[in-house]
Amino acid sequence: MGDAAVEVVDLRRTFKVPERETGLRASVRSLFHREYRQVHAVDGITFEIGAGEVVGFLGPNGAGKTTTLKMLAGLLHPTGGQVRVLGETPHRRRPDYLSRISLVMGNRNQLQWDTPAADSFELNRAVYRIPPAEFRSTRDELVDLLDLGALITKPVRNLSLGERMKVELAGALLHRPQMLFLDEPTLGLDITMQKRIREFIGEHNRRHGSSVLLTSHYMADVEALCRRVIVIDHGRILFDGDLAALGGRLAAYKELGVTLADGAADLSGYGEVRSRDGDRVTLRVPKETTPQVTARLLAEHTVLDLTVEDPPVEDIIELLLAAGHKAP
Template structure:
């Protein structure tokens, strides 16, 4: 696919559920049999974006924001109420075989492999489902096993593997048909820090080797920082931000940290900002973002500064601020 043609196009995508409602009590239960009352729940409310081939994009939002619902519509598991979604030119809801061969969905809290069988047996089943040529399948399988370093685990029953080991097997199973679009929904959920790093490194390497497009949701901001230059943030089913991760920090970070080392003792820095930490001649101040340049200039002019660094807040704090801005009052 040409780099000028988006891999994923989403226009005004909407998903609305009708949830039955009734008052408590026997009489209300009987009345609801004849007069059903429903309430509309808008899981996704007019989401629009495009993703180019080969991009790795973070899809962020709090629980209930509509991330998983959007991913399910992009993979054809759910039909949108209205709007349009195209993946490589296919309408996902039609679930055409040619479309399914080009995509995969990995969910950190779902299993696709047979619990009581070794992963190798499940891989053979996947080969049959996708009708993969045996030689091509074995080459891909062995390459993925080598990349994830699980050669000594693939013959064990899946139920005997740790959570991280099972997640590796799930990822191999999802990539055996070499999909061109990866929809990853919390792929490192519940994994320890070391395993998270390995999964992140694998996704980056797969993207580098194959040019696959990746749309990633994760509550672990380390995943996003390591893999994604661009992020899309949604809240209450709507897009709040779409752009570079660095621009997200610039737009929503409310403060900066100043790390100041003094050349001599005796200076009082309380008037320059909120003192977060003080250790000998080293101070950590928090100042409003808009005032950071002026306060930095004042410090250099009025205090015996030996060293000064300006730090952006942690990305987790920025995301929390984004969600706060997007919450209706």
């Protein structure tokens, strides 16, 4: 256990959520008397991450990914269970601990909004007490790896979403954290930028050997970066193991979205029809036959639009639940 970066045993977090019926009467009543409901956001999870390992945390919205991440980063106090990261208890938030980790959230911005990122980098230098020479070399390396160039001299608010994420990542890595928590780092980015960010995270891990825990609800993020994946749903771990083991069974499918000129055509001969929305049909097709099926579709029908995607993470969870798979 000694050299594990993260050790989590039976970790729990419960939130007390006010609950009321809709309508004005209920609102007025709730001014005086509130009813609360206990929500088990994280409900007894146990896992370990080795030093230098990149682990994907996969699950639908509200599965408990972010809550777990926040407990690991020391932002939330756990309701129960044990958690140790880099040998420390995160929620004590010792400066020593905090200067060895980093947290990046895809949908949030932590750089100063109105000033160029370079200024925020300077602030980080002071906050993390990075020696000047080390700061310069790390910054230059990140600027180079992420192809930032002139981006760091423009006010952050003038950057595009993707550019902002690149700059965010650079800011979060200046102090060379040993443990990196990435919460949905590719959220809302276009495909090219998603790829760029993934490549960077992979490259950075190879160069510096920091451990990475990455949450996502894109299978592609996890496939590109992680050998090991933890699937979480309703605060519980459904699967923890080799991505290949999961992939063999579950990423064995592709999802085809087809829009035909003849919307009424029966496509059940091509694959499992998952849904039908107007003229748009979603098919699940075994991965290895995808090229043939696509070719047949194009040959036999007038296709207006065709997409090939990984099945959504919800399907993976559905399949895991159906298989009755439990964490080892």
